[in-house]
Amino acid sequence: MKRQINFKKMLSLIGTSIVAVPAVLSVVACGNIQVAENGEKPKEPKDWTQEKNLDQQVVDAINGVDSYQLNVLFNSKLDNLKSQITTNFIKNQLIGEDNKSFKDNLFTLNNIFNKQNQELTDKDLAGTGIINAKINYDYGSITNQSTNIIIVVTVSDQQIVEDISTRKYSKTVILNSDVIALKASIDCNFIKNQLGENIQSTFDEEKFNFTNILNDKGTNLSNSDLNVSRTISTKIIYDYGKISNQSVNLTINVGISDQQVVDAINESTYTKDVKFNSEINSLKSTIDTNFIKSQLTEDINKTFKDDLFTLNRIIDSRGTDLLDSDLNISRTINAKIIYNYGKFNNQSTSLIITVGASDQQVVDAINKELYFKNINLNGKVNDVKTQINANFIKNQLDKSTQSIFADDKFTLFNVLLNSKSTDLLDSDIVNSGTIVAKIVYNYGSITNQSTNLIISVTVSDQQIVDAINESSYSTNVELNSKVSDLKTIITSNFIKDKLPEEIADVFKDSSFTLNKITNDKNMELSYNDFKVPGRINAEINYNYGKFRNQSTNLIIDIKENRASLTDVFKDFNFKDLRDVEGFLDSNDLKNITTQIEKYLGKSLDEAGLILENQKATSILLKAKSDAKDYQGEVTLTWNLKLFEALGQPLLSSTDESVRKGIKLYIYLDHQDNQVKAFDLPGYKDALTVVGYANSLTNPRTHNFSFSNNKGVNKSFNIYSRDLSSVLPSRFGSFDFTNGIQVTLNPTTAPYYKGVFNKNSNRWVTSSKRTYFIDHLGNVN
Secondary structure, eight states, X not given: OOOOOOHHHHHHHHTTOOOOOOTBSOOOBTTBXXXXXXXXXXXXXXXXXXXXXXXXXXXXXXXXXXXXXXXEETTOOHHHHHHHOOHXXXXXXXXXXXXXXXXXXXXXXXXXXXXXXXXXXXXXXXXXXXXXXXXXXXXXXXXXXXXXXXXXXXXXXXXXXXXXXXXXXXXXXXXXXXXXXXXXXXXXXXXHTTSOHHHHHHOOGGGEEEEEEEOTTSSBOOGGGGSSSEEEEEEEEEEETTEEEEEEEEEEEEEOOHHHHHHHHHHOEEEEEEETTOOHHHHXXXXXXXXXXXXXXXXXXXXOOGGGEEEEEEEOTTSXXXXXXXXXXXXXXXXXXXXXXXXEEEEEEEEEEEEEOOHHHHHHHHHHOEEEEEEETTOOHHHHHHHSSHHHHHTXXXXXXXXXXXXXXXXXXXXXXXXXXXXXXXXXXXXXXXXXXXXXXXXXXXXXXXXXXXXXXXXXXXXXXXXXXHSEEEEEEXXXXXXXXXXXXXXXXXXXXXXXHHHHTTXXXXXXXXXEEEOTTSOBOOGGGGSSSEEEEEEEXXXXXXXXXXXXXXEEEEXXXXXXXXXXXXXXXXXXXXXXXXXXXXXXXXXXXXXXXXXXXXOHHHHTEEEEOOOSSEEXXXXXXXXXXXXXXXXXXXXXXXXXXXXXXXXXXXXXXXXTTEEEEEEEOTTTOEEEEEEHHHHTTOOOXXXXXXXXXXXXXXXXXXXXXXXXXXXXXXXXXXXXXXHHHHHOOEEOTTOEEEEEOOOSTTSOEEEEETTTTEEEEEOSEEEEEOTTOOXX
């Protein structure tokens, strides 16, 4: 658009100055167009007034906008608000030429003012609603302008959820409430009413959706969580709008209502003991809050309010007030307590009143009596205590006292020895005689009372018979004995000698009668039962007093006069030349025979004995059928020495073999047919090394190389510094099978090995060579 300029006026203003106007610029002056001397249109001079008018036009347009509007969140900061008032925000409200003429670089926001012309602050954004304000700004050279702006402060769903999460919600419910009812009370109003004022105003009830309550264990709250009086920390689970599965803390106080207290009282049954001729007012004075609470549960007691309870009266089963005259007869009254509790008036609960003599009257009568009790020997104190019950005590009282004696009031506390005032024990009843004791008891509310008790400890015939029947009897008879000879042995003394002392002391000889003796087939013994050596499991059939045909076990051993070889040789052991029991230097029959005859003190021929079935480590010794002194057979065993290993002598030893340096046996064990090593110094109580302490150049002193017919090989080394005590476990064992091959590899003497020479009957030095040992233990 071209604007008309009064060029003549402009010239008159600038005088005679020459103005060069470019040819490309058309200038309209006075309705004529001039062309510069160079043929171009002269430039139009800048009209500052016109440009200023254009800025004013933009300012007028800004100020003429009805009202700018900006939405911000609750509790926003003013700086955040200002940051949104940009040039685009201002320009976008302008239209047409005003919008096109708006220059971004000319606009400057100064401040925002409220209706009172006060600068807007953060506090103005702390509440929801509409703020009518003014934007103060500059545009180019036009300063301190203002235009209306409406600021709408709103709350977001997230802000509402965050505000909910900061709140502390609580609910009080009565004991045994229903969870469904509790959940129904968690509605949008319950949530909203706890929120801040500004949050409440924007809370959208349609967006709130309650889903669940989780208990303090993180599981769904159930009715069982509400059956104990307590405080529970739970969580409300809910959705708000599109924000789902949110939680907020909920404290649930489970309490007990006055109605529940009243129900608990009314469901209880109360009891009272009163004396003859008591006054009803005295009884009423005992029906206090403590009496009422005594029958209530702990939960009810916690919430029981003493000041709410008032006793009105006590009535009988007919509904009439109880009188003094009702308490002058010994009986039981089914009454009712009429009371108020808070706003609950004229409530009733059961009261059972027992009218009787005073407990002290009964106690005095018991304490004057002398009680008697019989108990069998070895009885139990608990049996005594069980029998000292209410009936035992009452039956010894006079009839008048018996009539007022209350069985349920009597409680036995203990039975004491009168002389020591210590507990009566089972050990006090192991001897017959008389025990002076004391019954300690409670009667009603009167405790720790005592009365005298005489206990007679006796042994009954039944106990004597039981003791006989539980005893084990045995006797020996010779071969071909007579039954009559056996019966002469089974006397009252024979029976009594096996009984415990306390039973034997009261055993009556005249009460015992032997009937018969039977064998294990329940047939009476005869002469034929004693013809063969052996054992008979018999029974003694007898009478004792009124107890007829009792029986007890009797073991009868029928023995020959000849000694059993098993018994004769039970303590026998072979010995080697080193005086070590259980070993033989060789299994030479002559050596074996010599040791057996020495043990018997006679030759085998004289004893009527023979040796058979000799093996590497055992032999069978048998009695001939015509042997006079011995019978049977016995297998004798030994550990067979194969080699001896020598080493450092121990001159301080008291044993000759250890002094000479004999350290180790390599032997065949009779128990498992294994080759093993034996520590001789250890057996002789001497601990030594094998070689010399300075034998460092050639530390190995012995080597054994074993092989058996199973193809198993074993090499065993002994060193100078070895303790003989460790060698058996290090050697372990080697299976002998049916014979072995052993190669000896000794080093320089004196570290040699010994091999037994049967001809000279001594151990000799062995050189490096291989030996074969057959299944009989012969070393070749």
